[in-house]
Amino acid sequence: MKNAVSNTMALWFFLVFSLHCAVTRCHALSDNILVVGATGTTGLRAIQGLLDVGYKPHQLFILTRNASRTHMKQLKKLGFCLIQADLQRPSSLVAMHQDVTSIVYNSAAAAKDHGVKRIQQKHDVESILMHHSKYPRHVTCLRANLFMEELWKRYTRPQILKGEYPLPVNRWRKLYLTSVRDMGRLAGTVVARESAFKQDARSKSTRIVNVAGDLLSGPQIARAFGKAQGFPCRHVNNRELTKFAKENFPELYEQIHFIQTSPEKTNIRTLKKEFPGLITSFKEFLDETKWGNVDLEFDDLSKPESLDVPDNM
Numbered sequence: 001m002k003n004a005v006s007n008t009m010a011l012w013f014f015l016v017f018s019l020h021c022a023v024t025r026c027h028a029l030s031d032n033i034l035v036v037g038a039t040g041t042t043g044l045r046a047i048q049g050l051l052d053v054g055y056k057p058h059q060l061f062i063l064t065r066n067a068s069r070t071h072m073k074q075l076k077k078l079g080f081c082l083i084q085a086d087l088q089r090p091s092s093l094v095a096m097h098q099d100v101t102s103i104v105y106n107s108a109a110a111a112k113d114h115g116v117k118r119i120q121q122k123h124d125v126e127s128i129l130m131h132h133s134k135y136p137r138h139v140t141c142l143r144a145n146l147f148m149e150e151l152w153k154r155y156t157r158p159q160i161l162k163g164e165y166p167l168p169v170n171r172w173r174k175l176y177l178t179s180v181r182d183m184g185r186l187a188g189t190v191v192a193r194e195s196a197f198k199q200d201a202r203s204k205s206t207r208i209v210n211v212a213g214d215l216l217s218g219p220q221i222a223r224a225f226g227k228a229q230g231f232p233c234r235h236v237n238n239r240e241l242t243k244f245a246k247e248n249f250p251e252l253y254e255q256i257h258f259i260q261t262s263p264e265k266t267n268i269r270t271l272k273k274e275f276p277g278l279i280t281s282f283k284e285f286l287d288e289t290k291w292g293n294v295d296l297e298f299d300d301l302s303k304p305e306s307l308d309v310p311d312n313m
């Protein structure tokens with residue numbers, strides 16, 4: 001594995017990224033990135049983000065526990081490098097540990113005392129990566145808000161296409177929305193910048209960045225769906241779901257309560273200044289993913305064939 005991954009790398013996702021040398025989308029990027037956790041339901045969108053900012057498939061090492069699945073073979077055909085490993089067995093990663101120079105971790109935006117176990121787990125990982133001297137010197141935690149891609153899933157899209165967007169929040173509550181593709185774009189850019197500035201090898205730098213491309217209320221999200229699909233959609237605050245979750249699914253209720261009350265803020269204007277052209281609004285997301293094409297399903301968005309891999313790669 002050591003040879004395969006060369007002298008630098010990064011893991012993404014619910015683990016990491018890393019890298020070396022590079023600048024913006026027009027420049028040739030010279031480092032490799034190890035992408036962890038991107039073979040799941042939304043991860044390929046992050047890979048697309050890395051391609052957007054100039055990485056080539058052969059620079060992207062995609063970690064999976066099972067490289068023999070059809071999707072994996074398709075990724076290999078497209079030129080990506082597959083690494084078969086299991087994070088439950090750390091020994092499979094030991095060989096490459098010393099080569100990792102930076103990590104970008106896909107985390108979750110939330111204020112202290114948010115009360116959501118899933119988010120706490122991510123913040124605990126952040127803390128280990130940022131404060132443990134054993135981990136690479138550059139650690140960036142990109143804290144996502146609600147993934148726009150989630151709205152494509154089977155539990156949401158069909159009902160929206162019938163004209164109703166069920167979201168258990170009142171009509172004034174605004175939610176931050178994040179494109180997974182932007183998470184990949186930002187991760188690639190962060191790693192490239194660190195590499196380009198050749199930061200001091202001995203000092204540790206850590207940073208937390210909240211990521212979102214839009215801040216919208218339920219009715220505003222529903223209106224955007226209506227415009228994209230060419231027929232109206234209205235927001236429905238399904239209080240029944242809140243009640244049902246409270247009584248039966250404590251973890252789901254934690255998440256609902258969180259989106260109803262979280263005071264966490266993301267500064268979209270500052271983010272756009274720092275990452276010009278890389279932050280996607282909700283309308284742009286709906287256009288880009290062809291929301292209005294009623295024949296498309298979530299799988300169309302998340303399969304290897306959906307990747308836009310430039311010809312000259």
Ligand SMILES: NC(=O)c1ccc[n+]([C@@H]2O[C@H](COP(=O)([O-])OP(=O)(O)OC[C@H]3O[C@@H](n4cnc5c(N)ncnc54)[C@H](OP(=O)(O)O)[C@@H]3O)[C@@H](O)[C@H]2O)c1
Nearest residue numbers: 014037038039040041042043064065086087088145146147
């Ligand atoms: N912000 C939001 O709105 C939002 C919404 C949904 C999800 N999320 C977050 O997004 C992340 C993933 O979501 P998802 O729906 O894409 O998940 P998923 O479909 O369950 O994918 C899990 C990924 O993790 C990898 N993985 C799991 N166990 C592993 C192990 N032991 N060793 C190595 N790789 C392992 C899987 O790789 P292989 O199967 O190929 O081995 C796969 O790539 C989660 O952290 C979740 O909390 C955020």
